[in-house]
Amino acid sequence: MSFGKIWSYSGNFRVQRALALADINGLDVQVVPDFQMGVTNKSEDFLSKFPLGKAPAFESAxxxxxxxxGQAIxxxxxxxxxxxxxxxxxDPQTRAKIEEWACFSEAELANNIIPPLLMVMAxxxxxxEAKYNQSAAALERALKRVEVALKxxxxxxxxxxxxxxxxxVLGPLHLAGKFLLDEEMRKAAPSVEGYLKGLLEAVPEMKKQFGDIVLAETRTRA
Known part of the structure; x- marks a missing residue:
């Protein structure tokens, strides 16, 4: 039985993450085919459901x-x-710690990965360069926080x-590995690479959606 569907552009790590969670919970969530950012999300039908025209967007069955x-979905x-x-x-304390990491993922990881992505990949x-270096430095600082947690x-x-x-946490870092999370940055947080690879091996639903992690030797610049 269908649980719902997600509207989004291809390759969105927030959607990959949601689909993996659906698989873990045994829920049937489909991705709407032929979605076009800037077209589908500006249609009258889409805006009647999602007034800001944002993607990803979820609709129940x-x-x-x-x-x-993405975090709410x-x-x-x-x-x-x-x-x-x-x-x-x-329990409340465990839920709070999990939510803390969820907020961290958006504020400290995704928000610092997206600007360089839009510059050099998309x-x-x-x-x-100043903004790029600022984002990279902020991501490196965030990785050190992850490193402390993995002690x-x-x-x-x-x-x-x-x-x-x-x-x-895996969602944005899997993306960052392709162009920003380079060897130099990983030296400051040596446990992170093993952590990410271990998650993909331990949770087949995550590996199904994300595939193996690819880690750049040097970060991509313009």
Missing amino acids: DGKFFLTE GRYIAESGPKADQLLGA KMIPYD GGKKFLVGDQFTFADAM
Whole structure:
């Protein structure tokens, strides 16, 4: 039985993350085919459901529930199946720590990865070396926080099993590995590479959606 569908452009790590969480919870979530950013999301039908025209966007199978923002979509899917307690925590403190990492993923990882991505990969905005270096430095600082959390050989960010926190963090870092998370940056956080590879091996649903991680030797510039 269908749980819902997601509208988004191809290759969106927020969608890959949501689909992996759906697989873990045994939920059937489909991606709407032939979505075109700047076209589909400006249509009257789309805007009637999602007034800001943002993607990814989720629509429930009954067509009565609509949701945007990747973190909210992922959390809703994580909370809607039998693995909810594992993914989101069974007590208030565990839930709070998982949510802390989810917020960290958006504020400290994604927000510092997207500007360089738009400059050197998507080429949607002009290259600005100062902004690029600022984003790279901020990402390196964020990676050191992840490194602290992995101290002692930990395989997961919260507790001893895979949670929503790990899904949220892996998403943007998997993308960053292709062009920004280079060898120099990884030296400052030596546990991160093993952590990411370990997650993909330990959670087949994540590997199915993301594939193997590719880590650049040197970061891509203009």
